[in-house]
Amino acid sequence: MSKTLSFNAHLLVTLVWVVVALGMVFLYAPQEATMGEVQRIFYIHVSSAWTAFVAYFLVFLGSVGYLWKHSPEADDLAQAAGEVGFVFCSAVLVTGPLWAKPVWGIWWTWDARLTLTFVLWLLFVSYLMLRSYVSSPGRTGALAAIVGIIGFVDVPIDYMAIRWWRTQHPQPVIAGGESSGLDPRMWVTLLVTWGAFLCLFSYLLRQRMWLAEARRELSALRRALGIRPSED
Amino acid sequence: MRSLTIISAIFVKDLRVEWRNRETLAAMCVFGLLVVFLFNFAFAPGREESLRLLPGLLWVSFAFAGIICFNRSFAVERENACLEGMALAAVDPGLIFVGKMLANLLFLGIAECVIVFAASLWYDFSFLPSLKWFALITFLCTTGYVAVGTMFGAVAANTHMREVMLPVLQFPVAVPVLIAGIEASTGALKGDPPATYLGWIKLAAGFAVIFTVLSYLLFEYVLEE
Numbered sequence: 222m223s224k225t226l227s228f229n230a231h232l233l234v235t236l237v238w239v240v241v242a243l244g245m246v247f248l249y250a251p252q253e254a255t256m257g258e259v260q261r262i263f264y265i266h267v268s269s270a271w272t273a274f275v276a277y278f279l280v281f282l283g284s285v286g287y288l289w290k291h292s293p294e295a296d297d298l299a300q301a302a303g304e305v306g307f308v309f310c311s312a313v314l315v316t317g318p319l320w321a322k323p324v325w326g327i328w329w330t331w332d333a334r335l336t337l338t339f340v341l342w343l344l345f346v347s348y349l350m351l352r353s354y355v356s357s358p359g360r361t362g363a364l365a366a367i368v369g370i371i372g373f374v375d376v377p378i379d380y381m382a383i384r385w386w387r388t389q390h391p392q393p394v395i396a397g398g399e400s401s402g403l404d405p406r407m408w409v410t411l412l413v414t415w416g417a418f419l420c421l422f423s424y425l426l427r428q429r430m431w432l433a434e435a436r437r438e439l440s441a442l443r444r445a446l447g448i449r450p451s452e453d
Numbered sequence: 454m455r456s457l458t459i460i461s462a463i464f465v466k467d468l469r470v471e472w473r474n475r476e477t478l479a480a481m482c483v484f485g486l487l488v489v490f491l492f493n494f495a496f497a498p499g500r501e502e503s504l505r506l507l508p509g510l511l512w513v514s515f516a517f518a519g520i521i522c523f524n525r526s527f528a529v530e531r532e533n534a535c536l537e538g539m540a541l542a543a544v545d546p547g548l549i550f551v552g553k554m555l556a557n558l559l560f561l562g563i564a565e566c567v568i569v570f571a572a573s574l575w576y577d578f579s580f581l582p583s584l585k586w587f588a589l590i591t592f593l594c595t596t597g598y599v600a601v602g603t604m605f606g607a608v609a610a611n612t613h614m615r616e617v618m619l620p621v622l623q624f625p626v627a628v629p630v631l632i633a634g635i636e637a638s639t640g641a642l643k644g645d646p647p648a649t650y651l652g653w654i655k656l657a658a659g660f661a662v663i664f665t666v667l668s669y670l671l672f673e674y675v676l677e678e
Binding site: 288346355367386 | 608612613614625633636653656659674675
């Protein structure tokens, strides 16, 4: 019962936080000088991107944990972070072009950070595809963990290679040097929005991990009763 | 010393298997040549353009030839439960990886020589003036590509849809070596001073070292039942 209560409380906090964040995005944050209203998608876009990177880091942690301790919970974490992270990474790739079209005049460009995000999205896809294609279910955790670790180590090298390859993209706005910078109110809005996204992310993550645990319990019960384990 | 014996045992075994049926190498070369052949229709490059397109074309061709190599490398081990036999052997699983990786490196290297030779004839382009640097770049990038590919070949062998799974795993991770290979070979083939593409060579070398070590360490979890 306490689990349900904690889930409901988490959901409630998430809902309130998301509403507050949306209110700040549209009412509190000042309008950007050159891009106008459309720039407000920035808060959603950047928050999703940061959350996706956090998710991939959790895939890595879960993968290492699984190979090290062989604990099924670590594998649940990696799987849940992979699935939920994929949703946030997809959100980055959807909100990006929506913002780029009115501002840059194009939907997509093979600039460094866009390409890197796309590679990250592909890494999420390959990780999730592998999880569903492994022939013997008992091996999924170990094989997925290997792919999760290799993918994670690859991200910084990808970043370096892609950055060298395309160096003409706009300099980072945040922590990108002296001339860059955000209005303090924009900063606050961004952090509040990211907090809301992390709250939503952790809620979905917990739900997904709980589902994985329930599935494991169910198949253990089936085995105990001598029923053939289900396909998943 | 014992490690070398184990590595060479796996390496020689793979060579002997390949020598007896010659299937993988033939498939890789033919497939690689077909990619080069089709690109000719896709872009119909003139003399000038072919210099610009050639490095990218070669790397796409190498990348696909590699996929065939890595798929076969562990598909043959699945037959007669050879992989289980290897897993039971009382040796460091990482050494088995190194043996298989070296065999794959040799096969892909041979296929690359065939593809480069054919491309040189078909596009009337001489690789000789920049051969030293081009060979170094290709070797380093291929080593990194093979390190990841051998590992993923072993992973993909445990899935149904093996042929699809391997490129889906391989290409996103191999992006840095593919970029490095294309950028550095473009510089080398144009005759630029090596200093201009030295950064890419270092990146390729770093990638090769990191992923060889990582795969060496992780390989035991692929064999583990």
